[in-house]
Amino acid sequence: MTSAVARTEARVDAPATLPFLPRTLRGDRRRWHDGPTPASLADLTAITRQVAAEVVAGMHEVRVDHTARWSRRLHADPHLDVWLISWTTEQAAELHDHGGSIGALTVVRGELTEWRWSSGRAEDHEVTPEELAASGPGLRRRTLGASSGAAFPLGHVHDVSNRRPEPAVSVHAYSPPLSTMSYYDVDRGNLTRTRSELVEPGASPEGGEVLR
Numbered sequence: 001m002t003s004a005v006a007r008t009e010a011r012v013d014a015p016a017t018l019p020f021l022p023r024t025l026r027g028d029r030r031r032w033h034d035g036p037t038p039a040s041l042a043d044l045t046a047i048t049r050q051v052a053a054e055v056v057a058g059m060h061e062v063r064v065d066h067t068a069r070w071s072r073r074l075h076a077d078p079h080l081d082v083w084l085i086s087w088t089t090e091q092a093a094e095l096h097d098h099g100g101s102i103g104a105l106t107v108v109r110g111e112l113t114e115w116r117w118s119s120g121r122a123e124d125h126e127v128t129p130e131e132l133a134a135s136g137p138g139l140r141r142r143t144l145g146a147s148s149g150a151a152f153p154l155g156h157v158h159d160v161s162n163r164r165p166e167p168a169v170s171v172h173a174y175s176p177p178l179s180t181m182s183y184y185d186v187d188r189g190n191l192t193r194t195r196s197e198l199v200e201p202g203a204s205p206e207g208g209e210v211l212r
Helices: 029-033 041-058 122-126
Strands: 070-077 080-086 091-096 102-109 113-116 138-145 147-154 160-163 168-175 180-187 189-197 208-210
Touching: 041 080, 041 102, 041 147, 041 168, 102 113, 102 138, 113 168, 138 147
Parallel strands: none
Antiparallel strands: 070 080, 080 168, 091 160, 091 180, 091 208, 102 147, 102 168, 113 138, 113 160, 180 189
């Protein structure tokens, strides 16, 4: 089996090539409506699914750290970052966006809970029965089990956590690589940005904290 992301062990200074990732406008100009790079949300979803299958096949090492969320960058180029992340019980990412990047994740094993902000307008027809039965703006919840995932368009605000006793493992892709992230609180039904931070090249995405 040919890996979509070559093994990098602990080093990421010799990134792999993802040959099926579009590099130019040729072939499909519609790709650019998802974000500022040639990668579309569908591309990122396909990449995370393929790499998740590689993890299942034992092609990428996974570690679990009960004190801090473990992550490893599997691929890096000017258009794309791909990360492998493990989550123990109650490890979580704070409510945040992805700046000027789009993204996707696929759960390899275990289960993750996502709370995502909804404006309560056009996207409400997309909510699943398990999501909060609410109208208007607010947070919607969904659980993502093994082999399932989510895509993150521009402006997507969410948090992600592991609420189960067993560890979870997920693959994340961002295009372009994360450079800024903003963090939010919800107060009286309003989404309020509390701070914005630069993301250093190679820094782990989805900056984590332990839930209290």
